[in-house]
Amino acid sequence: MADLIRVSTLWPPVRPRSIDLGATTHGLLEAVGLIREVDLAGSFALMPLGVLIRDRIEAIIRKSFVEHGFGAVMLPMLQSRAIWESSGRWQVYADAEALFRVVGRGEEESACLGPTSEEISVVTVASDLASHRDLPVRLYQSTNKFRNELSPRGGLLRAREFEMADAYTFDADRGGMLAAVEALNAACQSALTRMGLPGVLTIPADGGDISKAPSTEHVVRSELGQSQFVECPNCAYRADPDVAMAAFPRPDRHHAADADAQTAKVMAFGCVRGGEELVVSVVIRGDLQVSHRKVAEVLGASSIRTLSEAEFRACFGVEPHTLNPAIAASTSNEMLFDTSVADLRDFTTVSPLTGLIHGANWGEGPLLDQVTPERPVTVHVADAGLWCGKCGEGIFESHRAIELGHVFELGDRYSTPMGLRFVDREGRHAAPLMACSGIGVGRCLQTLADAFRDERGLSWPAQVAPAQVHVIVAAQGEEAERRALRLQGVLAANGVTTVLDDRDVSLGERFRYAWALGLPHHVVVSTRTEDGVYEHTDRAAGLSQDVTESDLLKILSGVG
């Protein structure tokens, strides 16, 4: 953008008094004119001042990745169905209805909009990969991704089309891949910290559709977030509830018992392992949730889903809420006992004929005499209220968080099925091991806005602000105008872009907009002070003082 941005020429037009300072953060971003939700629900346009912030965020991320050895590429967003079928993900994403499928000529869905770029990075590297001497490969890009979110919401936090800065690595062996994961985590952390984001945490997490291997989320705590993690107040251990180690039970310090906590309930799932469909029953304490991820990991299953009611009845011959451990044991392909029920005594279970049965014990009575929890496994979700599995001393607290970055260990999840090969040191063909990461550019923008907003509006850290200085002319007449333009010339010569509010509205109105927009420095030009002296306000600190031009340049050179 030019060295001088006149508010009167900005799109959208800044209207007097239309800014609701109590709005949600994305509402505030809309109100000051940085973004607009347009056309499809969950689609956003960035307006000129928003683009300037996005540019700076993107440049910080790219710099961080380049410093860690990545080369910036741009891969196609439109990707063939063939490559998504070769990785086995076309159906997975299509079933979840998360894929935007694309029809070209005729009626065939022959392509899709990339929700991520593992497949296209594999085929890109495949053009040139020959031997171990070509490895490692470290690629970075920042392009739009597309996910058909069922209910896009939260502004830029969950959009259908969104910019993601993603990176892909290819290595000859596991040691190389782990070094790549380390570089990805370091680059993510460096990027998020450089933007000025406070309190960025790394959380061991679940690879989801991307990978079965462990992954690392880079998050900040926020009630706006759609991620969750548990944290131990004693040892500060943090993790995704589907990944966290929860110690359970500790008989000496038992979780405050309610009726559900004295119940052994049975849940049933359909799993796929080695191409075979299994029915799996899990016995778990009534107040706990089964973690799909943990069950899949214990079984080595490639997928897991809840049975439909019809499947449930066909399989067990009873209603879902009347399934008990004895029936489950006789019918399921696999039976798991969660650690939470191993030591239960005098608990409640159910019989399809007589209803609830109290005072039951494993291996006793007509119902459970053949049922004992052998080799219990930990498959419950590590929710708040459970004991920390790391130190055994704290009780987990649960926090909401915004996932800004995510680093995945991919191994040969994509290279093997897609046939990506290289000749290793011993002359054998091998599949490179991959890792990847993604940082949501729009999420960073909105999270920064959220982290620094105050009762007067937004407040951008200097390193991502769309401009450093907001100039307000507090006097009328040519003299003040002349002073303002001279100051702007001096700032421009020093590489500083100025936003000048040249609207014909009240002074109060112009101050209101300056505080709401949140550039780091406000400068008031008036005829109250002598020529060359200005009132400077530090937006974040809220402090004002009269400064000379050279003072002002000194203040500005310390930042941004």
Added chain:
Amino acid sequence: MADLIRVSTLWPPVRPRSIDLGATTHGLLEAVGLIREVDLAGSFALMPLGVLIRDRIEAIIRKSFVEHGFGAVMLPMLQSRAIWESSGRWQVYADAEALFRVVGRGEEESACLGPTSEEISVVTVASDLASHRDLPVRLYQSTNKFRNELSPRGGLLRAREFEMADAYTFDADRGGMLAAVEALNAACQSALTRMGLPGVLTIPADGGDISKAPSTEHVVRSELGQSQFVECPNCAYRADPDVAMAAFPRPDRHHAADADAQTAKVMAFGCVRGGEELVVSVVIRGDLQVSHRKVAEVLGASSIRTLSEAEFRACFGVEPHTLNPAIAASTSNEMLFDTSVADLRDFTTVSPLTGLIHGANWGEGPLLDQVTPERPVTVHVADAGLWCGKCGEGIFESHRAIELGHVFELGDRYSTPMGLRFVDREGRHAAPLMACSGIGVGRCLQTLADAFRDERGLSWPAQVAPAQVHVIVAAQGEEAERRALRLQGVLAANGVTTVLDDRDVSLGERFRYAWALGLPHHVVVSTRTEDGVYEHTDRAAGLSQDVTESDLLKILSGVG
């Protein structure tokens, strides 16, 4: 990218002797590793050095538009079917099979990938446009566009997914719109010139699917191009053959006659005017082509197409090649005589019964006694060989060209059907008048490569080069290595990025790659010269000299 790019770490790996210097320009871009065609035919990935060139081109274009008063935005690429139906273009593009249609949930084609952004810019502006005080609006962006080309070819010249730097303007009246068109043309011209492109021409052209109003192409002459224009060698008048004014006939200087030039042929079309379907016949000289665009303009038709053979027979009752002016006149809704047949004497025509008839004249004989060319119109394509319509003195030559930019006058073509309104000075609701432009970023990259390549490879102008200096260490051992890294440090401190060829290959091989890649400056570090003295080669000029460090910095500061 970092201040030091080591060739050994580049992706794709630079392989000895794999560069075919005689390849097509996009083949050469592939061979030196700047681009890769991946996945779908006509889809390209930019590799790291290619991204650096693209970044510089994009920055030059953005700067040129910002200087002309545009604000940079980013609009969604995924766009709803609803907005494309509201402009009436969903069907037009779908019929031409140029649209990538998108299926979200269910089976419905509810969205598309934007081939251009007129519709999405209208809905974006609609959120905020209220009164004439909000106008003019000047928006610029550079995002990927998607067109389902039947046969993508020519590398980045005609890709299915391609980056286009496009701009949209909205004005209150015709004067404003014309000023906007002027600004768009000036910004395009400034951008293309700043990149270093030689011989950029502006050509009056045809708005195609975008607009019926006149448009301006910004082109460079090239045999690689898929555009064409005619030029008068006498007065230098240039235009698209579908737009150019061709003077015809000039009886005193008649076009060298062949049999076709002595024939009056009849062509028939289906046109839509005011919602009504018309059959239109055009009588034209046998060696000329009918310009659909010119016919539509003469008739005020909104669309025009060639009749199918079946339609032809049903309408005229004869085979297409036996249609003569008399039958056409009695059956068509409209009949046009091209100026080329007005003064024909003793010409050839055809009878469905007796075949060719020679020596015919208008208004004479059993066949043409009722037929005279009244009010002839110019509807022939202004091909090479015709007389210039501007000066009447030169004979048109035809040239192929690459269309790099295109500026369109849109008027209310989009604002009226899409219901975009503002309150004008008189308090009435009015539709803003629009204009737009597009510059193909990848096309610019490939055209620059093509314009400056020579027998040794590519040669980038300093303003778009991915780095300024290519360093080759011509001696082995620590001393040469130390000198190279010290030089790189000095260059980095002066803001100059260095490409250092650190591969373990022959010196000849490294020189070959340096010439093929085409950075503006080559510096050889050896122990032949004293410490601090280097051999500098100007890549474009091919001249070498020994220089000191300070000489080198002086040479570099003159450029880029």
